[in-house]
Amino acid sequence: MAEKILLKNVGIPGSERLETYRSRGGYRALEKALRELKPSEVTDAVKKSGLRGRGGAGFPTGLKWSFVPKDVPGPRYLCCNADEGEPGTFKDRVILENDPHMLLEGIAISCFALSVVEAFIYIRGEFALGAERLERAVAEAEEAGLLGPNVLGSDFGLKVHVHRGAGSYICGEETALLESLEGKRGLPRLKPPFPASVGLYGRPTVINNVETLSCVPSIVQNGPEWFASIGTKGNTGPKLFAVSGHVERPGVYELPLGVTLRELLFEYAGGIRGGRGLKAVMPGGSSTPVITAEQADVKMDFDSLAAVGSALGSGAVIVMDDATCMVEVALGLTKFYRHESCGQCTPCREGLGWMVRLLEGIEFGRGSTADIDLLLEIASGISGKTLCPMGDAAVIPAQSTIARFRDEYESHVRTGGCPFKSAAGKVE
Amino acid sequence: MKAEDIQAILDKRKKEGGGLIAILEDVQAKYGCLPQEALKIVSKSTGRSMVDVFAVATFYRSFSLKPRGRHLVSVCVGTACHVRRSALIVQEFEKQLAIARGQTTSDREFTLETVNCLGACAIGPIVVVDGHYFSQVNVGHVSRILKKVRDGLDKVEVKGDERIFPVEVSCPRCNHTFMDRTHLIDGKPSIRVTIAFGNQHGWLRLSSLYGSYNVESEYEVPPQAIVNFFCPHCHTELIGGWDCPECGAPTVPMIVRNGGIVQICSRKGCRYHMLDLTRHA
Numbered sequence: 179m180a181e182k183i184l185l186k187n188v189g190i191p192g193s194e195r196l197e198t199y200r201s202r203g204g205y206r207a208l209e210k211a212l213r214e215l216k217p218s219e220v221t222d223a224v225k226k227s228g229l230r231g232r233g234g235a236g237f238p239t240g241l242k243w244s245f246v247p248k249d250v251p252g253p254r255y256l257c258c259n260a261d262e263g264e265p266g267t268f269k270d271r272v273i274l275e276n277d278p279h280m281l282l283e284g285i286a287i288s289c290f291a292l293s294v295v296e297a298f299i300y301i302r303g304e305f306a307l308g309a310e311r312l313e314r315a316v317a318e319a320e321e322a323g324l325l326g327p328n329v330l331g332s333d334f335g336l337k338v339h340v341h342r343g344a345g346s347y348i349c350g351e352e353t354a355l356l357e358s359l360e361g362k363r364g365l366p367r368l369k370p371p372f373p374a375s376v377g378l379y380g381r382p383t384v385i386n387n388v389e390t391l392s393c394v395p396s397i398v399q400n401g402p403e404w405f406a407s408i409g410t411k412g413n414t415g416p417k418l419f420a421v422s423g424h425v426e427r428p429g430v431y432e433l434p435l436g437v438t439l440r441e442l443l444f445e446y447a448g449g450i451r452g453g454r455g456l457k458a459v460m461p462g463g464s465s466t467p468v469i470t471a472e473q474a475d476v477k478m479d480f481d482s483l484a485a486v487g488s489a490l491g492s493g494a495v496i497v498m499d500d501a502t503c504m505v506e507v508a509l510g511l512t513k514f515y516r517h518e519s520c521g522q523c524t525p526c527r528e529g530l531g532w533m534v535r536l537l538e539g540i541e542f543g544r545g546s547t548a549d550i551d552l553l554l555e556i557a558s559g560i561s562g563k564t565l566c567p568m569g570d571a572a573v574i575p576a577q578s579t580i581a582r583f584r585d586e587y588e589s590h591v592r593t594g595g596c597p598f599k600s601a602a603g604k605v606e
Numbered sequence: 607m608k609a610e611d612i613q614a615i616l617d618k619r620k621k622e623g624g625g626l627i628a629i630l631e632d633v634q635a636k637y638g639c640l641p642q643e644a645l646k647i648v649s650k651s652t653g654r655s656m657v658d659v660f661a662v663a664t665f666y667r668s669f670s671l672k673p674r675g676r677h678l679v680s681v682c683v684g685t686a687c688h689v690r691r692s693a694l695i696v697q698e699f700e701k702q703l704a705i706a707r708g709q710t711t712s713d714r715e716f717t718l719e720t721v722n723c724l725g726a727c728a729i730g731p732i733v734v735v736d737g738h739y740f741s742q743v744n745v746g747h748v749s750r751i752l753k754k755v756r757d758g759l760d761k762v763e764v765k766g767d768e769r770i771f772p773v774e775v776s777c778p779r780c781n782h783t784f785m786d787r788t789h790l791i792d793g794k795p796s797i798r799v800t801i802a803f804g805n806q807h808g809w810l811r812l813s814s815l816y817g818s819y820n821v822e823s824e825y826e827v828p829p830q831a832i833v834n835f836f837c838p839h840c841h842t843e844l845i846g847g848w849d850c851p852e853c854g855a856p857t858v859p860m861i862v863r864n865g866g867i868v869q870i871c872s873r874k875g876c877r878y879h880m881l882d883l884t885r886h887a
Contacts (some may be wrong), residue, residue: 361625422727
């Protein structure tokens with residue numbers, strides 16, 4: 179893509195500073211929103227742009243905003259989810275560290291649209307540099323009257339708080355994030371009620387991802403039609419793809435939604451490392467079902483990936499070459515989810531431990547064919563039977579690798595161990 | 607542990623409106639763990655029951671009830687690092703430190719832990735020691751990393767009588783070296799960084815002899831101009847914690863090999879510099 183939108187300032191010296199951001203046209207969209215538009219017109223523009231949430235679920239952002247009740251007196255909040263923790267995902271980090279003002283401008287415009295006067299950014303505790311730059315950016319923006327009691331001299335005021343997380347994957351789930359912000363254990367809440375009506379401290383709350391909010395300034399500045407012209411129908415706008423694993427040039431690439439996986443991997447990320455063959459890809463983070471090399475022509479957007487039985491998720495593309503053992507990948511991920519399970523729901527808490535034991539058995543040569551089927555049975559006993567989507571996500575690595583690479587599980591069982599051990603040793 | 611110290615944290619957080627997690631973060635930062643006595647004081651003062659406080663303290667992984675080692679080694683085993691064989695790196699640390707993951711060495715120097723995805727997958731496998739990132743690590747790097755941590759974070763003896771001596775410096779953020787062995791200044795490898803001033807953006811090479819002011823640059827820098835310095839590898843701006851005491855321009859930090867930080871003034875012509883070899887956090 180010739181024109182970069184989300185990464186346009188990345189690589190510019192001092193891109194995280196207010197003066198750099200303003201010298202490159204920053205905060206003009208906020209000015210336009212405050213001077214020329216009504217809050218409802220901003221929401222309409224976001225609706226019309228077709229922007230879908232970039233955190234993983236792909237829910238239409240404008241629609242989410244419209245769920246916040248208009249007539250309830252008292253405070254309402256906006257939370258920016260910067261708890262980027264999905265394995266393989268490192269796209270929000272780029273924005274937080276290099277262009278915090280773009281995010282703040284997006285937050286300010288969104289709060290104006292939603293009549294919110296207090297916003298929270300929940301940032302991963304591990305992102306020390308991002309948090310520092312964000313805190314400095316908030317201070318710079320307040321000093322310049324871009325945040326604070328009278329934004330750009332108008333009667334719209336906004337206070338932005340930066341909250342650092344303390345290390346917990348589940349706090350990226352929106353209701354767990356709210357619990358954590360309130361100073362409690364990050365245990366997901368039962369939905370409904372949804373946060374739009376009962377959220378932070380029981381108040382109506384909108385929760386959006388960093389990348390989602392960062393799209394808002396360009397939508398206001400250039401118009402929703404312009405945004406909708408990027409990408410494919412129903413999957414509009416630019417997307418950050420974080421490519422990692424066995425590629426020559428891992429990194430974050432900004433491309434329109436709908437770019438093919440093949441183009442992303444071979445034209446941008448330099449192809450498979452060491453000239454090896456492509457085996458499998460998790461196209462949207464570790465919670466999205468693996469797809470195989472034969473599916474490399476799929477378009478990287480919400481609907482096309484759903485059509486091949488996977489998901490765009492966070493846009494974290496984890497690439498695995500032909501020396502990768504899929505049982506080992508599933509084992510590693512299931513262990514991770516077992517560790518991160520908050521423990522509230524029995525299927526997730528107990529089932530994942532059981533699955534880990536079975537996967538270890540298969541990987542280390544103690545498994546049987548019946549264990550493969552048992553894994554699928556336990557998975558279906560977890561999926562859809564938990565409070566939050568983590569239960570669904572947690573079984574996907576095992577479920578999807580069995581679905582696509584069952585022969586590999588069976589050869590583990592047959593040969594009594596992992597056939598990749600020697601090959602894997604050679605890769606190093 | 608002193609009760610007054612905990613009270614000071616509570617008072618500060620109360621003034622700023624910070625909640626329980628923020629209080630515990632401060633206690634953890636002060637003691638490297640959450641002592642039970644401290645949790646009791648926090649419970650009493652915040653009015654949250656001990657069960658509540660303990661529940662939060664045990665939920666988040668940045669909190670620890672047991673004391674950790676002086677250096678925290680975190681090896682990423684997230685999916686992207688995992689497929690690049692980070693499990694072998696964990697095993698190598700376990701072997702060299704003679705502890706299992708999650709444990710602390712008996713001399714309390716190192717705690718080894720595994721983490722799931724640090725959000726830096728493009729440069730994986732990742733190892734983070736005391737907030738310091740090591741990228742594209744393989745098994746062979748492990749002993750070097752441990753040596754670097756032992757040397758770099760400890761006090762280093764400097765021969766005080768040598769007024770001019772070569773230094774080797776690296777980026778405080780990504781740890782990549784600035785030394786350019788193909789381009790010599792003063793007969794020594796030069797220090798290469800990227801600079802920007804006005805509309806210009808190019809390389810700058812400094813003498814690596816501490817005490818020499820010889821520089822070469824792609825573009826002529828006008829006298830008294832303040833220049834922005836960047837790492838040529840990760841492109842992070844190099845900004846020091848304070849302004850130059852002589853001219854007020856920002857200082858530029860670089861990590862010195864074997865421990866310490868050198869800070870130089872970012873203004874052309876200003877000769878302020880400071881070498882701190884005692885310790886850096």
